[in-house]
Amino acid sequence: MKVTQAYRFALEPTPSQERALASHAGAARFAWNWGLAKCQERYAAEGKWLSGVDLHKVWNAEKKAEPGLAWWVENSKCVYQEAFRDLDRALRDFVSCRKGARKGRRLGFPRFKKRGKARDSFRFSTGVMRCAGATVTLPRLGTIRTHESTRKLARRLVAGTARILSATVSRVAQRWFVSFTVEVQREVSEQHARPGSAVGVDLGVKALLTGVDDGGRLIEVAGPKALRAGLRKLRRLGRTLSRKVKGSNNRRKAADRLARHHARVANVRADALHKATTALAAQYATVVVEDLNVNGMLANRRLARAVADQGFGTARRLLAYKTGWNGGTLMVADRWYPSSKTCSACGWRKPSLTLAERTFACEPCGLVIDRDVNAAVNLRDLAASGAERRNACGPQARPGPTGRSGMKQEPGPAGTAAGQPAAA
Ligand SMILES: [Zn+2]
Numbered sequence: 001m002k003v004t005q006a007y008r009f010a011l012e013p014t015p016s017q018e019r020a021l022a023s024h025a026g027a028a029r030f031a032w033n034w035g036l037a038k039c040q041e042r043y044a045a046e047g048k049w050l051s052g053v054d055l056h057k058v059w060n061a062e063k064k065a066e067p068g069l070a071w072w073v074e075n076s077k078c079v080y081q082e083a084f085r086d087l088d089r090a091l092r093d094f095v096s097c098r099k100g101a102r103k104g105r106r107l108g109f110p111r112f113k114k115r116g117k118a119r120d121s122f123r124f125s126t127g128v129m130r131c132a133g134a135t136v137t138l139p140r141l142g143t144i145r146t147h148e149s150t151r152k153l154a155r156r157l158v159a160g161t162a163r164i165l166s167a168t169v170s171r172v173a174q175r176w177f178v179s180f181t182v183e184v185q186r187e188v189s190e191q192h193a194r195p196g197s198a199v200g201v202d203l204g205v206k207a208l209l210t211g212v213d214d215g216g217r218l219i220e221v222a223g224p225k226a227l228r229a230g231l232r233k234l235r236r237l238g239r240t241l242s243r244k245v246k247g248s249n250n251r252r253k254a255a256d257r258l259a260r261h262h263a264r265v266a267n268v269r270a271d272a273l274h275k276a277t278t279a280l281a282a283q284y285a286t287v288v289v290e291d292l293n294v295n296g297m298l299a300n301r302r303l304a305r306a307v308a309d310q311g312f313g314t315a316r317r318l319l320a321y322k323t324g325w326n327g328g329t330l331m332v333a334d335r336w337y338p339s340s341k342t343c344s345a346c347g348w349r350k351p352s353l354t355l356a357e358r359t360f361a362c363e364p365c366g367l368v369i370d371r372d373v374n375a376a377v378n379l380r381d382l383a384a385s386g387a388e389r390r391n392a393c394g395p396q397a398r399p400g401p402t403g404r405s406g407m408k409q410e411p412g413p414a415g416t417a418a419g420q421p422a423a424a
Contacts, residue, residue, distance in 0.1 A: 031083035052088030189327030200380025281322035
């Protein structure tokens, strides 16, 4: 089975390579802004835009005719083309969003990218893209050292089980990264090694995740110490920043420090989530998680950081494709399923439960249990009842009157498993 995966490496460019990277990012930004201006011009005159292909044609004619654009040769021509493709997609997404044909948050009309404000990023989709040892090779830029070894990807490339589709280079918190989008040939199990096994997982605010399996075993992943220490430092740096005078040099320095630390915490978190989800998917045929409205929760500022920090959406995405690779299934409880409010012993529903209440106490049966463990047990029990419901009601079953039914199944090993959206 072929899946699309991303492999990301931090770069350690020499000073001259760093200049070339910045130049390419500048070229991508210029091409985007140039294309957007052309589209606006045409829209004002004819009521329609230029497609990515059209933009590329106009660009090819103009770059030769216009002496002011002679610098274009300093950068790979691929970068301009990819920027036009991005713009093309952004315009089409904007239109389909306005028509209501696109899910997700509302998109505005594409904007001009300001130097220093917009993320520095550019992409190659053709040319020499390789990796070996602790280096990557990119068109025009040549061979650049990487922070870590690239052996995981290099091995696959040598064995012929992976093919690089594109490379996106971007700068995050003063550091350059390359992310290869790779088509990987993967062994996918038809059947899970432990058929019938199930685990309910509460993706927590307090712990990274809390699970209870079909044998009643408790799985608690608190997240690495480095993450908790990192979060404390993040708060401190945030406070420091807020005390600096706006527009001052010290404020800029504090902002850089905060951004760098933020990137580090994100890496630690991603690593912990990868390890935890790999283990769960290998061990259990059915993994049940909650379908929390992450967007809705992020609107709540106090909870926002906690939820974002725990990478709820990431965990679900990772579980969806990793269960698929192992021949298992990820089940997602209906958004309105009250996993935290329901007693896992007798089914009594607590009328209200605030987020501050970390313990669930049942009035009728007297059960006193950790809130997250209680939720995990309820989710695990859905695995058994959900299987029946799924057959009866289809994948999008609405919650029944008891609220104990709602269940939908994730698409599983989707074609673009780990595929991250190509950076814009
Ligand atoms: Zn009870």
